[in-house]
Amino acid sequence: xxxxxxxxxxxxxxxxxxxxxxxxxxxxxxxVLIHRVRSLTEARAHMLEREPALIIADWRLPDGESMELLxxxxxxxxxxxxxxxxxxxxxxxxxxxxxxxxxxVVKSPESMLDMPHLAExxxxxxxxxxxxxxxxxxxxxxxxxxxxxxENASDMISRIGTDGRVLYVSPAxxxxxxxxxxxxxxxxxxxxxxxxxxxxVRSLFKGMPLDATYTIAYRALxxxxxxxxxxxxxxxILDRKTGEVIEVHSASRDITERKKxxxxxxxxxxxxxxxYERTIEGWVRALDLRDRETEGHTQRVTELTxxxxxxxxxxxxxxxxxRRGALLHDMGKMAIPDxxxxxxxxxxxxxxxxxxxxxxxxxxxxxxxSYLHRALEIPFYHHERWxxxxxxxxxxxxxxxxxxxxFAIVDVWDALSTDRPYRKKMPRSEVIAYLKENAGKLFDPRxxxxxxxxxxxxxxxx
Numbered sequence: 001x002x003x004x005x006x007x008x009x010x011x012x013x014x015x016x017x018x019x020x021x022x023x024x025x026x027x028x029x030x031x032v033l034i035h036r037v038r039s040l041t042e043a044r045a046h047m048l049e050r051e052p053a054l055i056i057a058d059w060r061l062p063d064g065e066s067m068e069l070l071x072x073x074x075x076x077x078x079x080x081x082x083x084x085x086x087x088x089x090x091x092x093x094x095x096x097x098x099x100x101x102x103x104x105v106v107k108s109p110e111s112m113l114d115m116p117h118l119a120e121x122x123x124x125x126x127x128x129x130x131x132x133x134x135x136x137x138x139x140x141x142x143x144x145x146x147x148x149x150x151e152n153a154s155d156m157i158s159r160i161g162t163d164g165r166v167l168y169v170s171p172a173x174x175x176x177x178x179x180x181x182x183x184x185x186x187x188x189x190x191x192x193x194x195x196x197x198x199x200x201v202r203s204l205f206k207g208m209p210l211d212a213t214y215t216i217a218y219r220a221l222x223x224x225x226x227x228x229x230x231x232x233x234x235x236x237i238l239d240r241k242t243g244e245v246i247e248v249h250s251a252s253r254d255i256t257e258r259k260k261x262x263x264x265x266x267x268x269x270x271x272x273x274x275x276y277e278r279t280i281e282g283w284v285r286a287l288d289l290r291d292r293e294t295e296g297h298t299q300r301v302t303e304l305t306x307x308x309x310x311x312x313x314x315x316x317x318x319x320x321x322x323r324r325g326a327l328l329h330d331m332g333k334m335a336i337p338d339x340x341x342x343x344x345x346x347x348x349x350x351x352x353x354x355x356x357x358x359x360x361x362x363x364x365x366x367x368x369x370s371y372l373h374r375a376l377e378i379p380f381y382h383h384e385r386w387x388x389x390x391x392x393x394x395x396x397x398x399x400x401x402x403x404x405x406x407f408a409i410v411d412v413w414d415a416l417s418t419d420r421p422y423r424k425k426m427p428r429s430e431v432i433a434y435l436k437e438n439a440g441k442l443f444d445p446r447x448x449x450x451x452x453x454x455x456x457x458x459x460x461x462x
Contacts, residue, residue: 008119009052010036011043012084013062020112021056025119032116039063052079054119054126059085059092070099080126082118084111102126153251160234160248164188167247176230176254178223194219194227210236210245217255229259276371277324284327287334297414302326305410308454309403322403325378329407332362332379356391359383377401382408385442398444405444409435409451412443 008025012018018036025032035052037043040063043055057066069081082103083096093104102122105111111118156177157170169184177184177192193201197218204214213235219227234250284298305326306319314322333341336358340351347355362379366372381395381404388396390408416431426434432452439448 006032006054006119006123007050007052008032008034009043009046009055009057009079010034011038011040011055011057011061011066012036013038013058017058017084017107017112020109021115024113025116027116032119040066040068043069047079054123055079055081056115056119057081057083059083067096067099070096070101080122082115082122154253156252158189158250158252160189160250162245162247164190176252177220177228183223192221194221204234205236205245205248210238210243217259220252228254228256231255273371280324280327283331283334287330297418298327298330300418301329301407301410301414304414304454305407308406308410308451311454312406312450321374322378322407324372324375325403326407328362328366328372328375329378329382329411330358330362331365332358332360334365335361356383359392377404378407380404382411384408386444387441389442400444406447406451409443409447413451413455 010018010021012021022034022036025034035046035050037046039061043057043066046052055066055069057069059066066081066083080102081100082105083101084105084107085092086107096104102125103118105115105118151170153170154172154175155170156172157168158166158173159168161167166184166187166189169181171181173179173181173184190198190201200216200218204216208214213233215231215233217229217231220230222228230252232250232252234248236245237247237249238244239246288296288298302323306323309319309322336355340347340354343351359380359382363376366376366379381393381401384390384393384395384400384404385408386397386400386405388394390400413431413435416426416434417428419425432455435443435448435451439445
């Protein structure tokens with residue numbers, strides 16, 4: 001607080017003393033405006049019209065003692081007072097200071113001429129004291145508001161010390177955890193946290209900005225012995241001067257029912273996914289039964305494709321889609337007539353034209369199923385070739401999806417390495433030579449190299 005003009009009320013019935021004090025202020029400070037009165041009655045009347053920044057009052061006045069103007073601590077923010085007396089008295093000085101006077105001065109020419117400095121110091125002391133009092137009142141009011149909100153909130157509000165000890169917990173803890181506030185106050189908050197979730201609570205602020213609110217979910221021990229799920233939003237309270245954490249404020253709510261609903265939804269999702277997987281396996285078995293000459297081919301190429309793909313750094317989720325695509329790569333053959341699919345000898349050109357449509361049939365059959373969208377690259381594109389000579393689209397090079405380029409190598413490897421009704425399998429060395437010879441022609445050369453490294457390492461036999 002600053003003053004453009006400092007209004008000082010001087011209460012002095014002796015003219016010489018009053019004039020000496022007024023002259024001292026005139027010589028020292030042009031910002032000071034002195035209003036002089038001679039009695040308590042005049043002082044009170046003046047104070048009703050204008051509140052002074054400081055009162056300088058003689059101890060004994062014609063109508064009483066100026067001690068009557070002291071706040072007596074009823075209002076510590078009342079106008080500050082400097083008391084003057086013509087004689088020193090330790091008892092009176094102590095009484096005056098205890099009653100709220102900022103200073104006590106024994107009248108002398110020196111002290112009265114020094115009054116501007118005494119007044120400046122008194123005002124500074126009062127301002128500092130007033131600011132402290134305002135801060136204390138604001139703190140008390142803030143704490144009262146905090147408690148009012150906390151004690152009427154449905155969430156459990158807590159104040160936690162830096163040692164993890166509960167400094168305060170709102171009454172909602174009884175509804176949420178079954179404990180009365182006094183049962184938790186003073187305990188270590190981590191003690192009721194499930195051991196598997198302890199790390200979440202203890203490391204909440206580690207390595208993170210301290211001026212933010214963080215939310216975690218964890219299990220906490222209910223008084224009845226069961227664990228419930230809590231969702232807690234916590235914020236660190238920092239020391240204004242040092243920036244150090246002095247305590248943590250948090251709000252917690254019971255999310256057990258939400259967690260149960262999430263688990264039920266996840267279980268339903270898992271059951272649905274399992275049903276899809278069983279359905280896919282059923283389709284594959286049905287195709288094997290229909291096309292006996294390639295029986296076992298689907299399982300073999302799926303296994304080998306996953307082995308090679310895992311060495312290329314595909315994630316677990318991507319491998320799941322690759323597995324489904326590999327299992328369903330020949331699904332389109334379900335639409336091929338039996339006389340073509342089960343023909344014991346080579347196909348003629350007309351039959352081949354129909355056979356080459358099986359990737360399109362696979363796409364038409366599977367694309368309406370959103371669950372399989374990311375698995376369609378293998379069924380749709382596994383007959384495309386690096387040089388553009390494949391089908392059904394004639395894609396070339398890296399325009400062919402990566403997983404389809406990889407599967408094409410595995411598919412040919414298995415086809416040439418197994419017996420068919422119309423031909424015997426090729427020796428392993430010849431199949432390897434064929435793949436290497438066609439690297440950069442029919443197959444992606446880098447993927448052929450990766451495939452060969454797996455074959456040589458794991459010694460997969462034809």
